[in-house]
Amino acid sequence: MSAHAETAHHGPASGISRWILTTNHKDIGTMYLVFSLLMLFVGGSMAFVIRAELFQPGLQMVMPEFFNQMTTMHGLIMVFGAVMPAFVGLANWQIPLMIGAPDMALPRLNNLSFWILPFAFAMLLSTLLMPGGAPDFGWTFYAPLSTTYAPPSVTFFIFAIHMMGISSILGAINVVVTIFNMRAPGMKLMDMPLFVWTWLITAFLLIAVMPVLAAVVTMMLMDVHFGTSFFNAAGGGDPVLFQHVFWFFAHPEVYIMVLPAFGVISQIVPTFARKPLFGYHSMVYATAAIAVMSFIVWAHHMFTVGMPLAGELFFMYTTMLIAVPTGVKVFNWISTMFRGSMTFETPMLFAIAFIVLFTIGGLSGLMLAIAPADFQYHDTYFVVAHFHYVLVPGSVFGIIAGVYYWLPKWCGKMYDEKLGQWHFWLSFIGVNLTFFPMHFVGLAGMPRRIPDYALQFADFNMITSIGAFLFGTTQLLFVYILIKTVRSGKPAEQLPWDGAQGLEWSVPTPAPYHTFSTPPVVGDK
Amino acid sequence: MAQSQPAYYVPPQSHWPIIAAAGLFFTLGGTAVLLHALQQESGGLFGQIMLLSGLLILAGMMIGWFASVIAETRQGLYSPKLDKSFRYGMSWFIFSEVMFFFAFFGTLFYIRVFAVPWLGGEGDKGLASMLWPQFNAAWPLLQAPNPEQFPPIREVINPWHVPLINTILLVTSSFTLWLAHKALKRSDRDRLKLWLGITIILGLGFLALQIMEYFEAYNELDLTLASGIYGATFFMLTGFHGAHVTIGSIILIVLMLRVMRGHFTPDKHFAFEAGAWYWHFVDVVWIFLFTTVYLI
Numbered sequence: 001m002s003a004h005a006e007t008a009h010h011g012p013a014s015g016i017s018r019w020i021l022t023t024n025h026k027d028i029g030t031m032y033l034v035f036s037l038l039m040l041f042v043g044g045s046m047a048f049v050i051r052a053e054l055f056q057p058g059l060q061m062v063m064p065e066f067f068n069q070m071t072t073m074h075g076l077i078m079v080f081g082a083v084m085p086a087f088v089g090l091a092n093w094q095i096p097l098m099i100g101a102p103d104m105a106l107p108r109l110n111n112l113s114f115w116i117l118p119f120a121f122a123m124l125l126s127t128l129l130m131p132g133g134a135p136d137f138g139w140t141f142y143a144p145l146s147t148t149y150a151p152p153s154v155t156f157f158i159f160a161i162h163m164m165g166i167s168s169i170l171g172a173i174n175v176v177v178t179i180f181n182m183r184a185p186g187m188k189l190m191d192m193p194l195f196v197w198t199w200l201i202t203a204f205l206l207i208a209v210m211p212v213l214a215a216v217v218t219m220m221l222m223d224v225h226f227g228t229s230f231f232n233a234a235g236g237g238d239p240v241l242f243q244h245v246f247w248f249f250a251h252p253e254v255y256i257m258v259l260p261a262f263g264v265i266s267q268i269v270p271t272f273a274r275k276p277l278f279g280y281h282s283m284v285y286a287t288a289a290i291a292v293m294s295f296i297v298w299a300h301h302m303f304t305v306g307m308p309l310a311g312e313l314f315f316m317y318t319t320m321l322i323a324v325p326t327g328v329k330v331f332n333w334i335s336t337m338f339r340g341s342m343t344f345e346t347p348m349l350f351a352i353a354f355i356v357l358f359t360i361g362g363l364s365g366l367m368l369a370i371a372p373a374d375f376q377y378h379d380t381y382f383v384v385a386h387f388h389y390v391l392v393p394g395s396v397f398g399i400i401a402g403v404y405y406w407l408p409k410w411c412g413k414m415y416d417e418k419l420g421q422w423h424f425w426l427s428f429i430g431v432n433l434t435f436f437p438m439h440f441v442g443l444a445g446m447p448r449r450i451p452d453y454a455l456q457f458a459d460f461n462m463i464t465s466i467g468a469f470l471f472g473t474t475q476l477l478f479v480y481i482l483i484k485t486v487r488s489g490k491p492a493e494q495l496p497w498d499g500a501q502g503l504e505w506s507v508p509t510p511a512p513y514h515t516f517s518t519p520p521v522v523g524d525k
Numbered sequence: 526m527a528q529s530q531p532a533y534y535v536p537p538q539s540h541w542p543i544i545a546a547a548g549l550f551f552t553l554g555g556t557a558v559l560l561h562a563l564q565q566e567s568g569g570l571f572g573q574i575m576l577l578s579g580l581l582i583l584a585g586m587m588i589g590w591f592a593s594v595i596a597e598t599r600q601g602l603y604s605p606k607l608d609k610s611f612r613y614g615m616s617w618f619i620f621s622e623v624m625f626f627f628a629f630f631g632t633l634f635y636i637r638v639f640a641v642p643w644l645g646g647e648g649d650k651g652l653a654s655m656l657w658p659q660f661n662a663a664w665p666l667l668q669a670p671n672p673e674q675f676p677p678i679r680e681v682i683n684p685w686h687v688p689l690i691n692t693i694l695l696v697t698s699s700f701t702l703w704l705a706h707k708a709l710k711r712s713d714r715d716r717l718k719l720w721l722g723i724t725i726i727l728g729l730g731f732l733a734l735q736i737m738e739y740f741e742a743y744n745e746l747d748l749t750l751a752s753g754i755y756g757a758t759f760f761m762l763t764g765f766h767g768a769h770v771t772i773g774s775i776i777l778i779v780l781m782l783r784v785m786r787g788h789f790t791p792d793k794h795f796a797f798e799a800g801a802w803y804w805h806f807v808d809v810v811w812i813f814l815f816t817t818v819y820l821i
Contacts, residue, residue, distance in 0.1 A: 155561050215632075233640075235753040236636070308650065
């Protein structure tokens with residue numbers, strides 16, 4: 001039987017071809033994670049430029065034009081290059097291990113999804129070297145800034161976005177197919193670990209909204225090059241239309257960037273509290289509810305654009321409703337920890353910080369959801385504080401927690417716990433020092449995306465900049481910890497965490513190159 | 526743990542994905558270089574070469590990748606479970622296409638229901654009419670608020686001529702493709718070839734008429750991409766639909782070639798079904814398009 005010959009176990013190929021031609025979910029997961037870490041530093045260095053400029057009032061380091069390019073590229077790279085690929089990397093490693101599948105359902109497509117990304121970001125980053133500079137219209141690329149008044153490099157930006165979109169859609173299709181079709185016999189949907197559930201719902205969101213992003217950049221392309229007037233009122237179009245289509249994509253997108261982190265936290269908290277998750281079903285339903293509602297809240301990003309009153313009210317109330325399922329999640333995590341036998345290893349520290357700081361970000365989101373109040377907050381640093389609280393100690397801490405949690409299984413070595421704790425505390429202090437003062441300057445009226453500010457904001461901005469340098473530099477420690485673990489970490493045990501449950505812990509440590517070639521049987525005890 | 530199911534086929538290393546990624550980069554990058562050069566009014570030779578080589582790489586990749594998948598399936602490497610993966614994959618891909626068109630239909634809806642009436646002075650956002658006080662909001666919008674920048678349309682396409690014929694062609698083609706599928710399932714290879722052939726002819730006929738309609742729009746009706754929002758939405762929706770019919774026709778032609786070589790059995794013919802799903806999807810989009818773009 002050739003079928004058996006072809007799928008017989010073989011180790012990784014040697015040399016660079018292992019990575020370029022691979023169909024192995026673990027290799028591809030590793031590539032996604034490494035790529036994302038690289039992009040974290042590229043985007044982070046842009047944040048350094050921004051914070052260096054804002055260290056003191058007045059124009060210090062860079063021209064305003066370049067400052068705009070930095071804010072734009074920082075946002076794009078962090079969203080599409082750091083956070084999203086990191087979650088796809090975690091999905092690639094963990095989903096087959098957690099559901100007992102031999103690999104992702106469509107392994108070659110999986111490789112394609114990854115390898116589009118380096119090309120896409122090469123294209124995006126090349127705009128920095130072009131005459132007229134990189135895109136400078138903000139990561140939200142509102143028309144007409146991104147059409148009529150865009151630098152010539154906008155064309156490359158559009159096609160780079162197209163490539164990232166194709167990569168995301170293909171990756172998400174792979175995730176959905178894997179989860180629906182490749183579960184071990186006996187594992188029902190409601191038996192799946194929460195990380196798998198949150199990724200299933202995230203993948204659904206990706207497939208639903210990435211095409212909308214493709215549509216909106218296509219309309220931009222047409223307006224820039226082919227004389228159409230989608231976003232030009234002189235031709236009967238409407239610049240506000242751009243914002244509607246964009247946010248129809250981008251609001252679900254923000255949940256795409258946090259739902260898998262919810263999944264990671266829901267795996268970690270029960271392990272270190274040594275108690276099962278308080279309410280598995282309510283967690284699944286809450287995730288689904290957040291995903292469904294993410295489609296009907298988009299215009300809360302546009303309260304000041306001049307919508308009809310009915311629209312303002314509708315989007316205000318739907319937005320506030322999202323706090324209900326999110327609250328269900330937060331209470332779930334807290335109840336899981338309540339009376340647990342808690343220990344505080346690095347993954348758990350990041351998970352607890354996630355719960356606390358994400359809740360702060362969620363609450364400032366509720367403040368922003370109130371339309372009349374948003375008229376004051378709109379486009380101030382309060383908004384910047386809000387979304388960085390949900391993205392950095394939210395998504396990024398979730399990713400880091402997941403990496404520490406599963407790293408022993410991946411590479412068979414244990415990270416240095418003491419260094420991990422240092423990494424956590426420095427990150428925790430850095431992140432709060434960076435983003436908490438932004439609330440104050442924002443409420444006092446400091447506008448975002450401006451390279452200069454009034455004198456009364458000077459102290460808080462200096463604190464923010466110091467915090468940012470601390471947080472950014474601390475991540476070099478993370479890289480050091482990772483390298484040290486892989487090269488000379490102590491061998492990890494089969495079950496490195498004594499409260500951990502799930503199929504991923506049933507395979508040897510480190511996880512062999514091929515796992516679950518014959519599916520495990522689960523469910524019937 | 527006796528396993529009655531055959532092992533799930535995990536393919537060995539493959540060079541097609543990286544070729545696909547490079548091809549995509551050259552195609553899109555080449556297009557960007559070319560458009561950028563046209564915008565700057567400098568020579569576009571480099572962009573043309575890049576675009577052309579990208580398209581060649583993509584075409585070669587498609588042929589090679591699909592050929593290896595076809596070879597694998599004919600060797601019997603694919604289990605029923607893998608077949609199911611393909612089915613799920615194709616369905617979700619079509620769902621992503623649905624969302625792509627949804628964005629354009631949503632745009633049309635927003636323009637017609639909100640943007641154009643507001644430009645004409647309606648509702649509490651009607652203050653926009655101060656910019657162009659002489660603007661008359663109507664649909665089809667023949668004259669844009671600024672007709673110097675966006676020259677007016679003389680006349681829109683009459684839905685009861687070419688578009689109606691095209692509707693009949695596409696709906697019939699969905700029906701004939703269904704007949705071809707039925708014939709395949711009962712191993713009637715002659716009927717299969719006949720109905721599949723007719724489907725392809727109907728699809729190509731649709732494309733020919735659509736191209737003629739575009740010529741008429743540009744040359745006689747002054748309906749162009751640059752004639753304001755009516756032209757923009759019209760060409761965006763019909764253009765992307767036409768592109769999908771083109772892709773669908775290519776898929777059907779490839780299926781025809783495979784049928785001629787004796788591929789597909791009455792119970793194993795996923796590629797045929799996937800092509801058929803795609804074709805029916807394109808047909809459904811047209812029904813929406815015919816109603817909302819041409820008719821009302």
